[in-house]
């Protein structure tokens with residue numbers, strides 16, 4: 001795999017933007033430019049072409065390879081960034097034919113993650129994603145050597161190298177997984193502590209660059225990084241936010257999604273996206289320009305697909321169209337059940353907070369219960385989940401004011417309601 005070295009120095013690159021029919025997923029031209037910028041690349045030229053299908057050996061036709069090679073020479077570029085994923089052999093052949101390194105979409109995304117990962121967990125996740133991808137490419141690249149398997153003295157040097165590489169990679173992947181499991185259980189304990197602080201949780205999700213962190217800052221007066229390039233946020237951040245009618249809500253900012261997120265990244269970023277499972281409500285942020293260009297369903301489809309993969313598509317969701325300040329008044333979409341805001345200008349946030357409060361109240365409710373002394377395990381359960389707002393001991397049992405998810409209240413405490 002032709003990894004770009006994770007250096008902060010800018011690379012001089014050419015963008016190769018290939019339009020293929022819909023079944024071949026790739027980055028849009030705006031996305032490819034954004035990814036290049038996020039990877040600190042200096043774009044010297046953009047080469048666009050349209051094809052009916054990718055070619056097996058070089059991905060693009062020979063005529064285009066020659067023309068692109070000339071363009072690369074003229075602009076003295078060192079890397080070509082392509083908007084599609086390439087097989088290992090295709091990437092190798094195209095690099096050789098163009099005499100410059102070719103970087104495909106997944107590799108570019110991994111490189112951006114490597115540049116932006118700051119925390120211990122973030123760095124581990126990037127390494128895991130890179131190694132997982134590398135291991136599949138090694139296997140594919142070397143499978144022809146496996147036929148050389150035989151008795152002592154018959155093992156070819158290639159096979160030995162393959163085995164060594166595989167063993168080293170597998171060992172490293174195992175070590176990283178163990179460390180990530182530890183990070184995950186630590187995060188679960190922290191979020192458990194969060195639950196004990198009895199605040200419901202809202203999680204920001206959405207396409208990368210849609211403005212989640214800007215909204216997070218506007219809603220919580222925090223100061224997390226907001227940048228005009230994809231994947232500025234990698235690690236989840238939690239802050240408390242004031243919501244009318246509730247004692248407080250924990251708001252979590254997460255890593256942004258991207259169309260056709262490579263499976264290696266999904267797996268590696270599970271620890272980051274675990275926050276999604278903590279949610280009582282999801283706040284799905286969409287760039288309003290996307291809605292106007294592609295329609296509501298298409299603009300939301302990619303994020304919904306990832307949520308389905310994460311088994312979080314059933315959670316109550318507040319839809320937010322952000323960046324309404326960039327639209328002329330008449331263009332702003334007024335869908336039912338959607339909050340149209342400008343996170344940058346703090347516009348529309350009161351209605352958004354009301355909607356979040358309403359959605360949480362629908363899922364949560366507050367009741368007074370009288371638990372008899374012989375049901376001590378129920379009282380323990382309420383404490384464990386941080387549901388208790390106030391407690392008092394009476395002659396007949398514990399009188400508790402509870403705030404909890406409606407479904408949990410009905411399942412456990414139904415016989416003891418007294419209000």
Ligand SMILES: Nc1nc2c(ncn2[C@@H]2O[C@H](COP(=O)(O)OP(=O)(O)OP(=O)(O)O)[C@@H](O)[C@H]2O)c(=O)[nH]1
Pocket residue numbers: 206207208209210211212213214215225226227228229230231232233234254255256257322323324325326341342343344345
């Ligand atoms: N005009 C305008 N720009 C906005 C608004 N909200 C966010 N932006 C800009 O959009 C860019 C991306 O914002 P972020 O908040 O970093 O987006 P994000 O969704 O957190 O992105 P990632 O963390 O990279 O996935 C920044 O340049 C913001 O200034 C808005 O309401 N109006």
Ligand SMILES: [Mg+2]
Pocket residue numbers: 212213214225226232233253254
């Ligand atoms: Mg962000």
